[in-house]
Amino acid sequence: xxxxxxxxxxxxxxxxxxxxxxxxxxxxxxxxxxxxxxxxxxxxxxxxxxxxxxxxxxxxxxxxxxxxxxxxxxxxxxxxxxxxxxxxxxxxxxxxxxxxxxxxxxxxxxxxxxxxxxxxxxxxxxxxxxxxxxxxxxxxxxxxxxxxxxxxxxxxxxxxxxxxxxxxxxxxxxxxxxxxxxxxxxxxxxxxxxxxxxxxxxxxxxxxxxxxxxxxxxxxxxxxxxxxxxxxxxxxxxxxxxxxxxxxxxxxxxxxxxxxxxxxxxxxxxxxxxxxxxxxxxxxxxxxxxxxxxxxxxxxxxxxxxxxxxxxxxxxxxxxxxxxxxxxxxxxxxxxxxxxxxxxxxxxxxxxxxxxxxxxxxxxxxxxxxxxxxxxxxxxxxxxxxxxxxxxxxxxxxxxxxxx
Numbered sequence: 001x002x003x004x005x006x007x008x009x010x011x012x013x014x015x016x017x018x019x020x021x022x023x024x025x026x027x028x029x030x031x032x033x034x035x036x037x038x039x040x041x042x043x044x045x046x047x048x049x050x051x052x053x054x055x056x057x058x059x060x061x062x063x064x065x066x067x068x069x070x071x072x073x074x075x076x077x078x079x080x081x082x083x084x085x086x087x088x089x090x091x092x093x094x095x096x097x098x099x100x101x102x103x104x105x106x107x108x109x110x111x112x113x114x115x116x117x118x119x120x121x122x123x124x125x126x127x128x129x130x131x132x133x134x135x136x137x138x139x140x141x142x143x144x145x146x147x148x149x150x151x152x153x154x155x156x157x158x159x160x161x162x163x164x165x166x167x168x169x170x171x172x173x174x175x176x177x178x179x180x181x182x183x184x185x186x187x188x189x190x191x192x193x194x195x196x197x198x199x200x201x202x203x204x205x206x207x208x209x210x211x212x213x214x215x216x217x218x219x220x221x222x223x224x225x226x227x228x229x230x231x232x233x234x235x236x237x238x239x240x241x242x243x244x245x246x247x248x249x250x251x252x253x254x255x256x257x258x259x260x261x262x263x264x265x266x267x268x269x270x271x272x273x274x275x276x277x278x279x280x281x282x283x284x285x286x287x288x289x290x291x292x293x294x295x296x297x298x299x300x301x302x303x304x305x306x307x308x309x310x311x312x313x314x315x316x317x318x319x320x321x322x323x324x325x326x327x328x329x330x331x332x333x334x335x336x337x338x339x340x341x342x343x344x345x346x347x348x349x350x351x352x353x354x355x356x357x358x359x360x361x362x363x364x365x366x367x368x369x370x371x372x373x374x375x376x377x378x379x380x381x382x383x384x385x386x387x388x389x390x391x392x393x394x395x396x397x398x399x400x401x402x403x404x
Contacts, residue, residue, distance in 0.1 A: 003035050004251055007244035008179065009237040011042045013089040013159035016127040017174070017181035018212040024182050025376060031184045032315055036260040038244040039185040040236035041217055042177030042206035046166035049158040050174055053092075053101070053147060062101075062145040062156065064169045071106060071142035073168035083138045086163035090117070090145055091129045092154040099150030103132040103158070106142050114141060119148050143167060165204070173281070175206040176216040186247075186264050187216060190223040190239040191274075191287045200274070201283050205236060208281035217284035218264070219243065219271050243267065246290045253294055259312045266296045313368045318375040319356070322349035326361075327368050334359035334370065346372065 015021040027037045049072070054063040061070040074081045090101045102117040117132030141164075145156065158167075159177065180187035189205040201207075201220055208216025221239035224232040232238075250266050251258055258266070268279075270293040271286035279285050309324045311317055317324065325348060326334060336344040341357025350372065360369035382390050385402040395403065 003030075004257065005244055005248055006030060006035055006037045007241050008037065008039045008185075009240050011040055011177035011180065013042075013044075013087075013161050013177060014091065014122070014129045014131070015124055015178035016091060016093065016157075017176050017178055017210045017216070018126055019178075019182045019210070019214075020126045021124055021178055023179040024184075027179060027182045028184045028316060031260045034257065034259065036247055036263045037182075037185045038240050038247065039180040039182070039187055040177075040206075040240045041180045041187050041189040042175065043190070043204045043235050043237075044159055044175040044177060044206045045172035046170050046204050047158075047160045047164060048175035048206070049167065049169060049171050051155065051171065053145075053152045053154055053156045055147065055152050060147050060152070062147070069169075070144055071108065072144075074105075074141045074143060074164040075166050075168060076164050079140050080138055081136060081141045081164050083136060084162070085134075086115075086136050087131065087133045087161035088117075088143065088163060089129055089131050089159045089161065091127055091157040091159060093127045094150075095153050095155075097150050098128075099152065099154055100128075100130065100148045101152075101154075101156060102130050102146055102148055104144050104146065105132070105134070105136065106144055107139055108142055109140055114139075172207055174209055174211060176208050176210060177206055180206070181210050181214075181216060183214065186243065186267065187218045187284070188236060188240040188243045189217050189220040189283065190234075190236045191220040191283070192224050192234075193222065205239075205282075215279060215281050215284065217281060219268055219284040219286060219288055220274075221246075221288045243288050246288055246293050249290070249294045250296070261312050261314065266293050270296050311370055314370070316371045316373050317350060318373055319354050320350055320352040320375060324348045324350075326370065331361050331368060334361055334368075337369070341372065346370075 030037050056063060056068060063070055064072050076082045088103050090103050092101060100121045102119050104116040105114040107114055115132060115134040117130055121128040121130055179185055190202040192202050193199040210216045221243035223238045224234050225238045227233045247263050247267060250263060267288060268285035270289050272289050273286040275283050311324050311326050334346040336342045336357055336359050339357040341355040344355055346359040354372055356372050358369055358371050361367040383404050
């Protein structure tokens with residue numbers, strides 16, 4: 001529907017951050033159609049843990065460190081957790097035989113379990129997960145994780161959706177959440193400046209690397225935004241719309257529409273580097289600079305030939321795709337550079353049996369390139385010899401040859 005920008009501030013703790021999940025294809029498709037997709041990294045850095053399931057005493061409970069402690073305290077500034085909803089996910093990828101794990105909340109003062117997660121596992125494309133979802137009263141609580149079935153030989157990851165601000169034993173690294181893990185999205189962490197903390201990336205802002213080794217974070221945006229309410233809008237849920245707003249201003253100041261790649265470049269190339277030199281897993285390219293980004297000079301995208309889609313550098317195209325041109329320079333042909341496509345020629349329109357793989361303008365991966373993939377059929381239409389829709393659910397055998 002000719003949408004220039006989507007800001008998505010929801011995150012999915014059940015999904016492993018390897019960009020292989022139910023939202024990946026949708027985000028790629030949106031970007032190919034000219035829509036910039038801005039997502040949050042999540043607010044999990046201080047309440048995330050990931051590591052091998054250690055159980056030296058073989059009692060079935062996760063040991064959070066070499067000391068063998070099986071309890072991980074939930075903290076809200078002190079030893080007491082506030083009243084309210086609490087959701088925690090246990091996520092793992094079966095290394096061998098199927099296993100099950102579940103979370104439980106334990107009050108160390110009364111020495112009783114307050115809530116226990118379901119003893120069953122759900123599955124995504126790449127991982128399995130279980131969830132504990134409850135409402136708690138203000139009290140001291142610790143988190144325990146139990147292996148209830150199968151061998152305890154997996155890497156286990158703990159992610160919260162609601163609940164404490166932090167856990168006593170946390171691992172901020174690799175806390176980025178889906179769909180901020182998708183390379184086609186612009187993934188935004190939170191940067192605070194002012195009275196709430198010393199200026200910098202917030203302690204809670206989720207960070208990379210992703211579980212498959214990518215940096216994950218593209219840049220950080222401002223949080224604790226004054227919206228005229230009694231308290232400021234905070235979290236990465238505020239930072240992502242801030243960056244999205246800057247992207248909208250960039251687009252508004254250009255003659256003609258910029259591609260998602262051009263918008264992303266304008267955001268990241270003008271960001272203020274705030275940590276180590278160059279992009280990093282905590283702040284990405286740095287904190288967004290609205291003044292510099294909106295003042296950046298971008299070359300307007302030439303108007304493509306009527307009915308022809310201009311494919312940008314790094315885009316994905318599909319076998320059988322027609323009415324396309326490669327880049328604003330309109331390359332006539334590209335040359336395969338990887339896999340079975342190496343050395344093969346690619347030119348519009350794409351044949352239905354075109355070899356999948358990466359093709360580039362000069363036969364190396366350092367220039368304009370696209371990835372050829374098999375098409376994913378989203379809709380199917382059957383028409384008759386007059387190119388009209390079939391009415392009803394069946395046709396006679398005599399006219400079957402006339403269907404397209």
